[in-house]
Amino acid sequence: MTLAFFLTILCLGVASGVLTLDPxxxxxxxxxxxxxxxxxxxxxxxxxxxxxxxxxKMIKHHNExxxxxxxxxxxxxNEFGDMTVEEFRKTMNYIPVQTHREGRSIRKREVGGVxxxxxxxxxKGYVTSVRKQAYCNSCWAFAVNGAIEGQMFKKTGxxxxxxxxxxxxxxxxxxxxxxxxxDPYIAYEYVLHNGxxxxxxxxxxxxxxxxxxxxPKYSAANITGFVSLPKSEESLMAAVATIGPISAGIDxxxxxxxxxxxxxxxxxxxxxxxxxxxxxxxxxxxxGNETDGNNYWLVKNSYGKQWGLRGYMKMTKDQNNHCxxxxxxxxxxx
Ligand SMILES: *[C@@H]1O[C@H](CO)[C@@H](O)[C@H](O)[C@H]1NC(C)=O
Ligand SMILES: *[C@@H]1O[C@H](CO)[C@@H](O)[C@H](O)[C@H]1NC(C)=O
Ligand SMILES: *[C@@H]1O[C@H](CO)[C@@H](O)[C@H](O)[C@H]1NC(C)=O
Ligand SMILES: *[C@@H]1O[C@H](CO)[C@@H](O)[C@H](O)[C@H]1NC(C)=O
Numbered sequence: 443m444t445l446a447f448f449l450t451i452l453c454l455g456v457a458s459g460v461l462t463l464d465p466x467x468x469x470x471x472x473x474x475x476x477x478x479x480x481x482x483x484x485x486x487x488x489x490x491x492x493x494x495x496x497x498x499k500m501i502k503h504h505n506e507x508x509x510x511x512x513x514x515x516x517x518x519x520n521e522f523g524d525m526t527v528e529e530f531r532k533t534m535n536y537i538p539v540q541t542h543r544e545g546r547s548i549r550k551r552e553v554g555g556v557x558x559x560x561x562x563x564x565x566k567g568y569v570t571s572v573r574k575q576a577y578c579n580s581c582w583a584f585a586v587n588g589a590i591e592g593q594m595f596k597k598t599g600x601x602x603x604x605x606x607x608x609x610x611x612x613x614x615x616x617x618x619x620x621x622x623x624x625d626p627y628i629a630y631e632y633v634l635h636n637g638x639x640x641x642x643x644x645x646x647x648x649x650x651x652x653x654x655x656x657x658p659k660y661s662a663a664n665i666t667g668f669v670s671l672p673k674s675e676e677s678l679m680a681a682v683a684t685i686g687p688i689s690a691g692i693d694x695x696x697x698x699x700x701x702x703x704x705x706x707x708x709x710x711x712x713x714x715x716x717x718x719x720x721x722x723x724x725x726x727x728x729x730g731n732e733t734d735g736n737n738y739w740l741v742k743n744s745y746g747k748q749w750g751l752r753g754y755m756k757m758t759k760d761q762n763n764h765c766x767x768x769x770x771x772x773x774x775x776x
Contacts (some may be wrong), residue, residue, distance in 0.1 A: 463491055467498065480519045482645065490524040497523050501701050508705075514736070515705025515756075519697065520749060527697040530618070531718055532578050534745075560727030562740060568592040568686050569602045569724050570752025576649035578621035582722045583609035584744035585689035586774075588630040588722035590639065592687035593776040594663045602662055605645035611656035620651030626689050626720050626772055630668040633774070638664045665774040669760040675760055678739075678768040679726060683772035686725045687742070690718030691770030701749045706738045708758040712765040723767070726759055735760070739767055 446572045462642040471491055475481070482490050502519045508516050522530055563569055570591055575581055585603040595601045610620050613632035618624035638661030671677045671688070680690050694700075697717075704728060712771060719746035725740035738756035758764040 464487065464495060467495060469496075474519065474523060478523075480524065488557060493526055494523045497697060497701065500697065504698070513705070513708075515707050516703045517701040520701060520704040522624070522700045525700070527694070527700065529716075530697070530700055531694060533580065534575070534581070534630075534719075537619075557679060559732060560725065561683050562725035563592060563682075563687050564724055564729070565701070566738075567601055568595050569722075570601060572742060572747050573606075573744055575606075575744040578610070578649045578651070579623050580606055580610050580621060581631055581744050582618075582624040582626045583613075585720040585722045586626050586748045588637070588742060589687050589689045589722075589772070590633065590663050590665060590774050590776065591764070592724075593637045593665075593685075595773050596686055597776050603642040604639040604663055605642050605647070607647045607652075608645045608654075608656055608673050609633075610651050612656050614654075616688055621649070626691070626770070627670070630665065630774060633663075633665050636659065636668065663776070665776050667775040670769040670774065671768065671773075673763065675763055678723065678771050679759075679774060681771070682723055682726055683737075685773050686723050688771050688773045690721055690723045690741075690767050690772075692719050692721055692741075693717055693766045694719045695765070702710060702755055704751050704756075706736060706756045706758055708761070708764060714763040714766050715767050715769055717770045720770075721755075722755075723771070729756075741767075 471494065474494070475757050480490075496737060499517060501519055504513060505519050507513055525533075568591070569588065573584065575584060583606040584607065587606055591601060591604055608616075608626070609629050609632065613624065613629050614620060616632045616635070618632070619626045636656065637658065640656060640660045641662035644657070644662070646662040671681055678688065678690070693712050693716045695709050695713060696711045699707070721744075722742040724738050727738060727740065728734070729736040729738065737759035739759045741755045741757050743753055743755055745753065757767060763769065
């Protein structure tokens with residue numbers, strides 16, 4: 443837990459003295475706590491309840507607007523209900539991106555100019571099932587392994603779940619920092635220089651960083667290089683269509699993301715050049731009539747199957763690089 447996290451709690455703690463809780467939500471609060479096995483000290487409970495009430499209010503308001511056809515996606519309360527977006531970002535997502543290193547460019551003309559209107563690599567067997575990072579900033583490791591798993595499947599016909607814990611524990615000397623943060627670029631460098639990554643089966647995930655236990659005997663996948671995509675949705679689309687699942691940085695700008703349920707996600711607060719979370723883009727498509735322009739990226743997240751569309755999300759596509767989805771995208775060469 444960082445100092446800033448404590449400060450956030452302290453600041454809220456001071457504020458909570460003047461907050462009044464809504465007694466009509468008592469039963470719902472008790473139910474929610476039971477469902478997600480939450481328990482608090484007496485002082486902390488009031489504070490967490492007030493954060494939860496704010497989130498509940500926001501979700502209700504959003505879904506009401508949605509029923510009037512305004513938003514295009516719905517939200518629901520979930521296990522993150524007692525967190526502010528600042529706390530969420532600090533414990534679930536944060537990755538620093540100091541420099542954007544542009545790589546080889548992939549353009550439409552390289553594939554004859556015609557890309558499919560929709561792509562879904564899950565249906566082709568390229569994608570392992572959704573997992574849960576828990577309270578560890580390992581999103582970058584899930585996304586990088588997801589991209590390698592896809593390319594290994596393409597090459598060998600075998601879909602093997604790779605070890606996220608291996609990347610969390612062992613890519614520190616390359617510049618990552620275990621459960622605190624990580625950069626997908628550095629994770630690819632680690633796999634490349636290390637001469638492999640183990641499978642989940644031999645090096646299972648425990649969501650806490652520990653000493654590196656990599657054993658070359660159990661190397662389950664290798665890469666011979668990796669490609670950074672240019673910052674454009676066109677390049678990302680061409681890569682997703684022709685290569686397979688791609689790891690991509692995105693911006694989580696508000697608590698809308700935390701409570702996404704279904705529909706095509708968009709967030710007016712999103713920037714198109716900041717990234718603080720990493721996901722796996724496994725396809726793209728559109729809702730309704732193709733000419734309506736309701737295009738989306740199909741994104742695999744690492745918050746478990748209870749979150750969103752069974753662990754997946756549809757994110758707005760072709761609207762000025764919404765939430766920076768094309769700003770920090772990579773894929774491995776195997
Ligand atoms: C897939 O993995 C299994 C078990 O590790 C192995 O026996 C088999 O040969 C592999 N198949 C291919 C096509 O590599
Ligand atoms: C990856 O490369 C290393 C070093 O060349 C080798 O020892 C290892 O067996 C390779 N792993 C796989 C899965 O081919
Ligand atoms: C889709 O939109 C086009 C152009 O507006 C229209 O001609 C077509 O009938 C629509 N298709 C469907 C299935 O609604
Ligand atoms: C980011 O958004 C601005 C408009 O808000 C747009 O001009 C710019 O092209 C976008 N950047 C990318 C990489 O799409």
